[in-house]
Amino acid sequence: MKNAFQQVFGTPPAGVWAAPGRVNLIGEHTDYNDGFALPIALPHTTVVAAGRRSDGRIRLHSAQRDGTVTELELAGLAPGTVSGWAAYPAGVLWALREQGHAVGGADVHVDSTVPVGAGLSSSAALECAVALAVDELYGLGLGAAELAGIAQRAENVFAGVPCGSMDQMASLCCTADAALWLDARTLARRQVPFPLEDQGLRLLVIDTRVQHDLADGAYSARRVACERAAELLGVRALRDVPAEGMTTALECLPDELRPLVRHVVTENARVTEAVSRLDGGDAAALGPILTAGHASLRDDYRVSCPETDLAVSAAVEAGALGARMTGGGFGGSVIALVRDTEAKSVGEAVKGAFGAAGHRTPAVTAVWPSGGAGRIA
Numbered sequence: 053m054k055n056a057f058q059q060v061f062g063t064p065p066a067g068v069w070a071a072p073g074r075v076n077l078i079g080e081h082t083d084y085n086d087g088f089a090l091p092i093a094l095p096h097t098t099v100v101a102a103g104r105r106s107d108g109r110i111r112l113h114s115a116q117r118d119g120t121v122t123e124l125e126l127a128g129l130a131p132g133t134v135s136g137w138a139a140y141p142a143g144v145l146w147a148l149r150e151q152g153h154a155v156g157g158a159d160v161h162v163d164s165t166v167p168v169g170a171g172l173s174s175s176a177a178l179e180c181a182v183a184l185a186v187d188e189l190y191g192l193g194l195g196a197a198e199l200a201g202i203a204q205r206a207e208n209v210f211a212g213v214p215c216g217s218m219d220q221m222a223s224l225c226c227t228a229d230a231a232l233w234l235d236a237r238t239l240a241r242r243q244v245p246f247p248l249e250d251q252g253l254r255l256l257v258i259d260t261r262v263q264h265d266l267a268d269g270a271y272s273a274r275r276v277a278c279e280r281a282a283e284l285l286g287v288r289a290l291r292d293v294p295a296e297g298m299t300t301a302l303e304c305l306p307d308e309l310r311p312l313v314r315h316v317v318t319e320n321a322r323v324t325e326a327v328s329r330l331d332g333g334d335a336a337a338l339g340p341i342l343t344a345g346h347a348s349l350r351d352d353y354r355v356s357c358p359e360t361d362l363a364v365s366a367a368v369e370a371g372a373l374g375a376r377m378t379g380g381g382f383g384g385s386v387i388a389l390v391r392d393t394e395a396k397s398v399g400e401a402v403k404g405a406f407g408a409a410g411h412r413t414p415a416v417t418a419v420w421p422s423g424g425a426g427r428i429a
């Protein structure tokens with residue numbers, strides 16, 4: 053990384069920072085409803101080498117792109133002015149300055165192993181690595197939750213994607229061998245031990261290769277519908293709808309909003325149940341909770357697609373303890389919890405089912421709960 057930076061910018065970087073992508077075990081589409089989530093950080097990371105510049109400009113280069121260096125004037129940054137991948141790092145600098153932090157220019161070289169468009173939060177990983185780098189370059193001393201807020205604002209306002217807080221919190225706050233319990237309303241969090249190997253388990257990520265794009269409107273449509281439902285129910289957010297008596301409470305809502313609320317309420321309960329199973333030392337018990345979560349995302353929240361549905365059903369039929377789509381949906385990835393003895397056969401079965409259905413071969417990778425973002429050199 054240091055050499056690559058030097059080749060592009062002509063000087064050595066001041067440091068190198070890495071931030072991971074994530075998969076969410078359970079608690080999907082709950083973060084912007086002030087609810088709970090349970091992500092883990094992936095071993096896949098976005099790495100940023102960076103150095104200060106004194107002329108108020110940022111220069112951005114990515115090993116995954118064509119060699120072009122994007123050069124921008126900090127003072128001229130505004131939402132809508134930068135498109136493509138550069139909007140994420142530029143948005144972080146913009147968000148920091150907008151909140152009054154004394155941040156100047158920077159040279160930034162990016163390299164990443166987080167697949168783009170696979171629902172594994174490549175954009176959050178990029179934002180968080182840049183946020184950490186700039187925080188240190190300019191001695192801001194911000195904490196993880198503050199940096200996550202900056203990264204989320206960059207995505208929401210600068211890049212125009214109305215995501216919640218989960219991805220950025222996961223990238224910055226996860227620790228190895230644990231899932232991160234997150235309360236998206238208060239940002240309270242706890243590391244919940246998730247020792248896969250000790251229990252003879254594996255977590256597979258199945259990338260369906262159906263490009264998922266949160267900017268395409270379906271995600272924000274769900275979000276707006278949830279806000280409307282909360283307003284009609286007279287609660288601050290759907291997190292405040294009690295599970296007991298829910299069916300009666302929902303009768304005042306238009307038909308199309310009821311299943312959305314049902315998903316959020318039952319999904320929050322699934323997070324609580326999953327945490328209690330993990331606290332009890334029984335990671336295998338997550339299986340049926342994952343599969344129930346998928347049914348809810350498919351039937352009630354309607355954010356799955358034929359490929360994610362097929363990956364889940366084929367994995368479960370082949371002996372997975374449980375499986376579900378992860379992230380925003382409309383494509384992207386599925387996670388499957390499997391016994392290690394069955395990891396290979398489940399992966400093969402899913403690939404076989406995709407072949408038989410005429411879909412592209414999915415990429416199947418075993419992952420483990422990895423550490424969150426930090427300086428690596």
Ligand code: GLA
Nearest residue numbers: 080081215216217218379380
């Ligand atoms: C995307 C968003 C997150 C979250 C998930 C769904 O990953 O970026 O904030 O809403 O979708 O749980």
